[in-house]
Amino acid sequence: MDLLSFVVALAAVLIGAVGQRMIGMGWGLVVTPAVALVAGPLAAVLVVNLYGAIACLIILPRVWRDIDWRRLLWIAIPALAVMVPGMLLAKGLDTDLLRVAVGAIAVLGVLVAVAFTSATRTHDGPALRVASGTAIGLLNASVGMGAPAVGAYSLLSGWQDRTFVATMQPFWVLISGAVVAVRPLVAPEGSPEWPLWAWFALALPVVAGVLLGDRLAHLVNPTVVRWTIIALSVLGGGALIVTGTLGLLG
Template sequence: MDLVSFVVALVAVLIGATGQRMIGMGWGLVVTPAVALVAGPLAAVLVVNLYGALACIIILPKVWREVDWRRLLWIAIPALVLMVPGMLLAKGLDTDLLRVLVGVIAIVGVLITVAFTSRARTHDGPVLRLATGTAIGVLNSSVGMGAPAVGVYSLVSGWQDRTFVATMQPFWVLISGAVVAVRPFVAPEGSPDWPLWAWVVLGVPVVAGVLLGNRLAHLVDRTVVRWAIISLSVLGGAALIVTGAMGLLG
């Protein structure tokens, strides 16, 4: 394990957990590219989902009363159904190619999200919710990057209030928990060969990020946090694309 890359992953986890608590997203966008650099894209899916579920479990008691359970089910059911096909997709792809794919998804997802921010009209309904859940199921289980689909949906539908932040916590507990539970049977070779101390240390910024997010949720301008996450996601995605491309060319 490269120590510098691991430290970068620790910082990304801290930022991702803070953003997840404050604006309901940011975990996958920030953490997946960083962890993929350390453990590879296939192993990153397990790591991102495992610690993402942990972060959301810690956050959930604070926001339980504001969860929109109906909308949660519309999105979560198709995401769960498409989980195994997404894992099989990741299992059949070349590692470096998958690395490039993760980077492209990160950047394109962020750019689409930013583009939709300027739209004045909002749209929502069963078709959009089912499509969002389908995209999340495939992307999250294959490359650990379902967050862009969530971001696009929240902007297109205008769902950016406190219930969005609250609903995303049980949603990711369900989706990420299912990926962690099913993955050993579908892609058992995808677990990173890390020493025990690395798994323990990586949990520290998860807890710290949630606690920091609790303190800052009502004090910091969420627009600033959002743009910080967007910037880091683009940089992380670009780093993945370069790393994967070098592997493919080499």
């Protein structure tokens, strides 16, 4: 294990946990590329989902009363339903080519969402929720980054208040927990062979990030949330394109 890369991963986990607590997303975008440096792209999916579920479990009691349970079910059920197909897709296709394609679609989707919505004009309903949940589940299971699809749905539906932040915590517990539970059976290869101390060390910035995010959460307002979601979603798609392209060239 390269020590410098591991330190970078620790910092990324801290930042990702802060973002997850404050705006309900950003974990996968920040953490996936950093962990991929240490463990490789396949192992990063498992590691990111494992520690992401832990982060959201820690956050969950703090936001429980604001969770929108009805909307959670609309997006979580289709996301869980495509978990295994998403893993099989990643296993059967060239992972780097899949990243480039998914990243391009994600960026386009966010830009379209921004173009067709505003703070006062939104679109939401069962069809959009099911489609969004499906896209999130496929992205998360195949390339470990469902944030662009989450961002697109948030922008289209206008769902950017405190209930969004709250509902994303049990959502990611379910989705990430399912990946951790099912992946060893569907795609057992790719688990990082880390020493025990590394697994415990990576948990420390998760807890620290959640606690720091708690202290900073009051600084968030709807305008900041909207533009942060746009930026993170576009950057998430861009990160997939860059990492996929580098993999193809290498």
